[in-house]
Amino acid sequence: MSALPESLAGTTVAVLGGTGPQGRGLARRFAAAGIPVVLGSRSAERAEDAARELPGEVRGLDNAGAAAAGDIVVVAVPWEGHGELLTALKGELAGKVVVDCVNPLGFDKQGAYALAVEEGSAAQQAQAILGDSTVVGAFHNVSAVKLEDPEVESVDTDVLVLGDVREATDLVQDLAGVIPGVRGVYGGRLRNAHQVEALTANLISVNRRYKAHAGVRITDI
Amino acid sequence: MSALPESLAGTTVAVLGGTGPQGRGLARRFAAAGIPVVLGSRSAERAEDAARELPGEVRGLDNAGAAAAGDIVVVAVPWEGHGELLTALKGELAGKVVVDCVNPLGFDKQGAYALAVEEGSAAQQAQAILGDSTVVGAFHNVSAVKLEDPEVESVDTDVLVLGDVREATDLVQDLAGVIPGVRGVYGGRLRNAHQVEALTANLISVNRRYKAHAGVRITDI
Numbered sequence: 001m002s003a004l005p006e007s008l009a010g011t012t013v014a015v016l017g018g019t020g021p022q023g024r025g026l027a028r029r030f031a032a033a034g035i036p037v038v039l040g041s042r043s044a045e046r047a048e049d050a051a052r053e054l055p056g057e058v059r060g061l062d063n064a065g066a067a068a069a070g071d072i073v074v075v076a077v078p079w080e081g082h083g084e085l086l087t088a089l090k091g092e093l094a095g096k097v098v099v100d101c102v103n104p105l106g107f108d109k110q111g112a113y114a115l116a117v118e119e120g121s122a123a124q125q126a127q128a129i130l131g132d133s134t135v136v137g138a139f140h141n142v143s144a145v146k147l148e149d150p151e152v153e154s155v156d157t158d159v160l161v162l163g164d165v166r167e168a169t170d171l172v173q174d175l176a177g178v179i180p181g182v183r184g185v186y187g188g189r190l191r192n193a194h195q196v197e198a199l200t201a202n203l204i205s206v207n208r209r210y211k212a213h214a215g216v217r218i219t220d221i
Numbered sequence: 222m223s224a225l226p227e228s229l230a231g232t233t234v235a236v237l238g239g240t241g242p243q244g245r246g247l248a249r250r251f252a253a254a255g256i257p258v259v260l261g262s263r264s265a266e267r268a269e270d271a272a273r274e275l276p277g278e279v280r281g282l283d284n285a286g287a288a289a290a291g292d293i294v295v296v297a298v299p300w301e302g303h304g305e306l307l308t309a310l311k312g313e314l315a316g317k318v319v320v321d322c323v324n325p326l327g328f329d330k331q332g333a334y335a336l337a338v339e340e341g342s343a344a345q346q347a348q349a350i351l352g353d354s355t356v357v358g359a360f361h362n363v364s365a366v367k368l369e370d371p372e373v374e375s376v377d378t379d380v381l382v383l384g385d386v387r388e389a390t391d392l393v394q395d396l397a398g399v400i401p402g403v404r405g406v407y408g409g410r411l412r413n414a415h416q417v418e419a420l421t422a423n424l425i426s427v428n429r430r431y432k433a434h435a436g437v438r439i440t441d442i
Contacts, residue, residue: 188426
């Protein structure tokens with residue numbers, strides 16, 4: 001384990017939806033880097049069970065408890081219920097950096113496709129609800145399979161980090177960078193989050209065609 | 222120059238909007254690979270002038286002449302006028318593979334952002350207009366600066382190729398692959414073209430932040 005960046009010293013990361021594949025995978029990697037992690041779930045008991053299966057300093061609480069306990073709060077819940085959950089946790093999330101990883105996607109016989117979101121994107125919906133938090137979009141395109149597999153030592157992908165507040169995007173770039181192989185790359189303002197969320201549908205097509213767990217690298221930087 | 226793939230033997234590529242940076246850059250690379258290229262422009266004279274500046278077998282015509290002359294027709298015109306031009310060239314483009322590279326973007330003080338498109342994307346608008354053509358989306362995220370610079374021997378990027386007809390996407394993947402360094406990667410159906418077009422806004426943000434000419438690589442394939 002290499003030293004954590006100074007920006008993350010003493011920081012607890014909460015992961016809402018922490019019992020799903022993406023949330024669990026991120027929690028595993030953050031904890032492996034030495035960050036205290038709190039898994040949130042609708043059921044505290046399921047969160048505790050999931051936490052026990054992860055190495056490192058991981059505990060489980062219900063989503064409200066996790067939101068209150070985290071300094072940075074990662075939102076990795078299903079798109080259905082995204083807005084409702086954030087509305088309920090507005091108080092717990094006030095003053096915090098909230099990292100939205102949610103991809104509003106639909107699925108049919110032809111695969112995945114992007115859903116229209118009234119606010120433009122899941123990240124923008126989060127910011128519209130959470131007026132007292134700083135929302136950053138990130139971790140949309142990282143393979144949960146790779147995050148969750150302890151045999152995968154290095155995850156070959158960049159994480160595009162989107163947001164309107166430099167201090168917050170810098171912090172989340174640092175957070176992405178604690179995952180071996182991953183580089184956090186500034187990817188633009190929150191108004192350009194939709195296409196990064198939706199790109200996950202393309203990666204699902206890539207995965208199908210090439211039998212892969214595709215990621216994205218930005219070249220020339 | 223390495224041998225062209227068999228799929229492109231005897232194929233002429235037309236580039237509509239061939240006097241703009243993206244069109245000129247693509248034309249340069251296709252011609253350098255040994256493909257006969259026809260530049261199209263509103264003004265045949267400007268197309269001829271641009272053609273003379275490119276090495277290889279390149280000639281210039283007005284857009285209608287170029288559309289008629291090409292076996293594969295690349296659309297690299299500005300978003301404004303995209304629909305109007307394609308409507309006017311519906312006859313010339315019938316029966317052909319039409320490669321749409323157009324990114325519907327707006328710009329303001331905060332940079333670039335994706336425009337809403339009634340049909341979903343430029344590529345889907347093209348397919349809606351050109352019922353007798355096979356539309357493929359590609360070359361959205363390739364740096365025109367890198368394409369145009371003869372000193373850049375290899376362009377470090379993948380090209381996501383989107384379409385609903387396998388034969389056509391395979392062909393356009395081959396076409397992308399003639400550019401040194403570039404790999405054509407199947408990126409999903411046309412309904413998932415919007416986010417690939419819009420991702421160009423994110424790359425513009427990346428370019429600004431990192432002083433780069435960013436591209437995209439898909440990992441694990």
